[in-house]
Amino acid sequence: MMGDQNNGRGEAVPTFPLNAWYAAAWSQEVGRRQPLARTVCNKSMVFWRKSDGSIAALEDACWHRLLPLSMGQLDGDDIVCHYHGLTFDGTGRCVRIPSQDKLIKSACVRSYPVVDRYRFVWVWPGDPDLADPALIPDMHWNDDPEWEGDGQTMFAKCDYRLFVDNLMDLTHESFVHATSIGNEHVAEAPMDTTQDGRTVTSTRWTLNIDAPPFWRAQLGRPGNVDRWQIIRFEAPCTIVLDVGVAMTGTGAFEGDRSDGVNGRVLNTITPETDGTCMYFWSLVRNYRLRDQSLTTQLRDANANIFVEDQVVVEAQQKTIDENPDLVLRSLNIDAGSVWARRIIEEMIAAEEKTAS
Numbered sequence: 566m567m568g569d570q571n572n573g574r575g576e577a578v579p580t581f582p583l584n585a586w587y588a589a590a591w592s593q594e595v596g597r598r599q600p601l602a603r604t605v606c607n608k609s610m611v612f613w614r615k616s617d618g619s620i621a622a623l624e625d626a627c628w629h630r631l632l633p634l635s636m637g638q639l640d641g642d643d644i645v646c647h648y649h650g651l652t653f654d655g656t657g658r659c660v661r662i663p664s665q666d667k668l669i670k671s672a673c674v675r676s677y678p679v680v681d682r683y684r685f686v687w688v689w690p691g692d693p694d695l696a697d698p699a700l701i702p703d704m705h706w707n708d709d710p711e712w713e714g715d716g717q718t719m720f721a722k723c724d725y726r727l728f729v730d731n732l733m734d735l736t737h738e739s740f741v742h743a744t745s746i747g748n749e750h751v752a753e754a755p756m757d758t759t760q761d762g763r764t765v766t767s768t769r770w771t772l773n774i775d776a777p778p779f780w781r782a783q784l785g786r787p788g789n790v791d792r793w794q795i796i797r798f799e800a801p802c803t804i805v806l807d808v809g810v811a812m813t814g815t816g817a818f819e820g821d822r823s824d825g826v827n828g829r830v831l832n833t834i835t836p837e838t839d840g841t842c843m844y845f846w847s848l849v850r851n852y853r854l855r856d857q858s859l860t861t862q863l864r865d866a867n868a869n870i871f872v873e874d875q876v877v878v879e880a881q882q883k884t885i886d887e888n889p890d891l892v893l894r895s896l897n898i899d900a901g902s903v904w905a906r907r908i909i910e911e912m913i914a915a916e917e918k919t920a921s
């Protein structure tokens with residue numbers, strides 16, 4: 566079933582495109598011993614890893630009596646249904662029926678295109694012919710040896726787009742994160758927002774300022790800094806924050822960041838259903854590599870900050886569910902998310918057109 570939401574005029578509107586790559590799991594969550602069940606775009610899926618290291622992704626329903634295959638067991642590269650033992654290979658073909666000798670050619674379970682990249686398992690819930698791995702969102706920092714960090718998954722009870730809105734607007738830091746990372750200047754500094762195809766970029770440079778406490782500690786020395794916050798949205802649901810500071814006047818704004826410290830906050834928010842999502846995030850840096858205690862400290866601090874966002878978006882969702890006639894409104898600070906939502910809508914409209 567396509568993701569639907571009432572648009573206030575009684576018409577059902579999909580909330581996400583199906584022709585896109587979505588993160589379904591961290592790479593290490595998909596192994597050779599146990600199948601993993603996940604829901605992506607209202608579709609129940611089962612994942613496991615085969616002996617050559619590649620991943621299988623099937624619809625999580627046995628061809629026979631529809632028991633979720635994820636309740637079954639792995640047998641080498643195949644999955645065995647828990648009910649009557651029908652066995653399927655990674656392409657979804659039935660390779661064994663214990664109760665009879667003859668196989669049935671049409672006994673197939675739908676398989677999904679799947680790629681293991683940047684420490685995430687990406688799945689394509691739409692038309693498999695369109696599943697070009699070149700369209701996987703750029704999150705290469707996650708397994709680039711020049712960068713180091715770690716992250717988590719947040720399972721949240723909200724439309725994934727509320728997180729897109731949240732990440733495209735950093736002015737909320739001053740309020741939602743007032744006691745953690747916020748300071749009043751964030752809400753004041755202007756951002757420059759541009760769109761290019763399926764990406765939206767919001768850029769803010771603050772030059773020659775006293776470093777905020779977090780960045781001062783990362784930098785480890787005194788002196789004024791130039792600070793950047795560059796938010797890049799890649800449709801439909803990936804947002805990379807490029808953040809850092811460099812000593813003032815050392816050319817960071819012009820492109821030489823070598824006299825500074827740089828981090829990336831990698832975010833990809835997969836719709837599970839219309840009202841729930843899986844938010845995969847990772848915090849990586851290009852300094853103090855192989856410092857595991859710093860990695861853990863930054864990850865845990867960030868996890869606490871993101872809980873502050875979760876409280877907000879889940880409360881928004883509750884209001885939306887209880888008041889289907891109310892609408893979200895936009896201010897200047899929402900320029901980035903307005904662009905982002907427009908691109909998502911265009912992707913959905915293009916699919917609807919092809920389908921009709």
Ligand code: FES
Pocket residue numbers: 627628629630631632646647648649650651
């Ligand atoms: S339901 Fe799977 S084998 Fe019968």
Ligand SMILES: [Fe+2]
Pocket residue numbers: 731737738741742870871874
């Ligand atoms: Fe936040």
